[in-house]
């Protein structure tokens with residue numbers, strides 16, 4: 178007669194799954210032992226009987242039994258057969274789910290609590306047709322052969338120097354040196370390698386900064402329209418998010434002062450160069466007032482300068498970190514200079530802050546990725562990065578203008594926008610929210626994906642808009658995309 182677990186085992190062993198069948202049977206048996214449905218000392222059916230029940234070759238059962246005997250789950254009792262090892266503790270049959278078909282199929286459910294991913298993920302899955310980004314460089318323009326050569330040189334160099342083992346969590350000394358020199362020469366930051374900590378993307382830099390600044394309940398200020406992944410990182414570290422106002426001159430500093438009087442503010446997250454998502458630059462008087470408030474209330478300014486290198490009008494303002502290094506933690510990224518897939522970002526800050534960040538890195542992955550960092554250093558040192566940026570900046574300037582023309586011809590009835598002086602995206606404000614709703618509802622039906630208009634709002638009730646990157650689209654692609662967006666938005 179078939180024992181209940183015998184039947185259950187039959188259900189558990191899904192012969193359609195990949196992997197050796199004997200292992201699936203072994204796992205099924207372990208599961209039954211853990212659940213207490215097969216008790217210590219209990220005999221198993223003969224390999225022939227079980228093979229017949231499960232419709233598998235007898236040898237498969239013999240191999241599964243042998244494996245479990247070797248692991249100590251089962252014991253062979255000579256000619257009497259095979260039984261569950263008597264040295265195992267009894268499983269908890271009382272806690273086992275009822276022996277119903279529903280509870281015993283192969284289940285993806287866990288039996289322990291954990292923090293699940295939110296319903297709306299931060300990374301946008303690619304659409305079947307086209308994924309619109311929020312302003313990334315065109316990866317197709319990046320010469321892959323340059324990258325391959327840099328990797329080869331980096332790997333060979335690091336191997337020769339016996340540098341392919343564990344090392345300083347602050348990152349490759351050469352890359353830190355190169356980045357410090359770039360920041361000194363091009364952005365006016367008075368930094369050396371000791372001020373630089375390399376991270377896997379600036380997102381990691383922001384997360385680690387949150388880790389070292391925030392104690393549960395501390396407040397972090399963000400503008401009412403802002404960069405969702407940063408907000409999510411602050412929340413994940415226990416911060417209370419407090420939103421402050423924003424207009425065409427940047428953050429509302431009076432609001433910042435009010436928030437500081439009301440909350441224990443540890444930090445403010447800002448993107449002064451090109452505000453994310455609206456693209457406006459923070460005016461100098463706002464910057465100075467913000468620095469004053471940071472000194473008065475002893476909070477850190479996290480300055481995310483994510484797309485510094487692309488500006489199409491006048492010379493950009495210097496980063497706040499260049500004139501207030503003791504109050505600013507500066508987050509930078511190579512995602513736009515090179516490509517996001519390299520995952521190279523950095524924090525520029527006081528050496529003690531860099532040490533604190535590096536300690537966090539040693540908790541996460543021990544250190545960074547030596548070969549990738551050396552390859553990036555190679556590209557910076559050889560001048561290839563500058564050449565690439567100079568070349569692509571011209572292409573992006575043309576694409577920006579063409580995008581604006583297409584916006585004028587395709588979407589002028591639907592949206593308002595201002596031409597961005599820099600950065601790689603437009604901020605589209607809809608005249609009628611119903612049009613935006615239609616657009617967001619219909620776009621996925623034609624395989625078009627982009628960040629939700631809600632993703633920029635730090636709190637409910639904030640106005641919505643779309644941030645659409647222009648740099649990664651050729652002029653023809655941009656036209657096609659904007660025509661599609663218009664069709665989706667029209668009644």
Ligand SMILES: Cc1ncc(COP(=O)(O)O)c(C=O)c1O
Nearest residue numbers: 378379380404453483510512522
């Ligand atoms: C506001 C902002 N910060 C940072 C980044 C860069 O992130 P990462 O260096 O992690 O690729 C982006 C990328 O688009 C961004 O929009």
